[in-house]
Amino acid sequence: MMFPMLSGFFFPGGPAAPPGPPPDPVGGDPPPTRNGANWILVNPAPDALWAKEPLPYVTVGDVVHGIYRALRVSVKPDEVERLDARRRDRVRRAFEKRLREDPANRGRNVQFGIRRVDFLEDRRAFLGIRPAHGSEVPAKHKRSEVFVVELGRSS
Numbered sequence: 001m002m003f004p005m006l007s008g009f010f011f012p013g014g015p016a017a018p019p020g021p022p023p024d025p026v027g028g029d030p031p032p033t034r035n036g037a038n039w040i041l042v043n044p045a046p047d048a049l050w051a052k053e054p055l056p057y058v059t060v061g062d063v064v065h066g067i068y069r070a071l072r073v074s075v076k077p078d079e080v081e082r083l084d085a086r087r088r089d090r091v092r093r094a095f096e097k098r099l100r101e102d103p104a105n106r107g108r109n110v111q112f113g114i115r116r117v118d119f120l121e122d123r124r125a126f127l128g129i130r131p132a133h134g135s136e137v138p139a140k141h142k143r144s145e146v147f148v149v150e151l152g153r154s155s
Contacts, residue, residue, distance in 0.1 A: 130147065
């Protein structure tokens with residue numbers, strides 16, 4: 001399965017994305033976001049374990065790895081504080097639940113604090129990826145460049 005050189009993935013139902021196109025990645029790191037924005041940009045990995053040489057397109061491995069890395073990014077405390085009180089409480093509860101569910105890594109998780117995955121709250125069950133429709137496609141992007149990650153409630 002071949003995707004375009006640059007693919008954006010959108011998590012619906014999360015906090016609103018900032019206006020305009022999703023942020024560009026810097027140095028291969030997951031893109032910075034504002035107020036819990038829900039865009040992840042994926043580029044072909046230059047040193048992917050799943051390819052013998054760099055590929056000129058995005059692979060399924062690039063997508064899975066990109067989503068994984070982006071959701072592990074620690075969130076700055078001031079970003080959490082800018083959320084409205086109800087949303088902030090839900091994100092903190094998700095973080096606390098993640099700590100309880102992974103006691104072996106509690107110290108490390110506390111050290112890194114709230115991560116992007118906590119913004120998903122209980123919607124962490126992967127249901128699939130689909131092409132974006134109409135208003136889900138940001139300005140200056142083609143429909144073929146943007147995909148939506150569908151998530152459901154985890155038990």
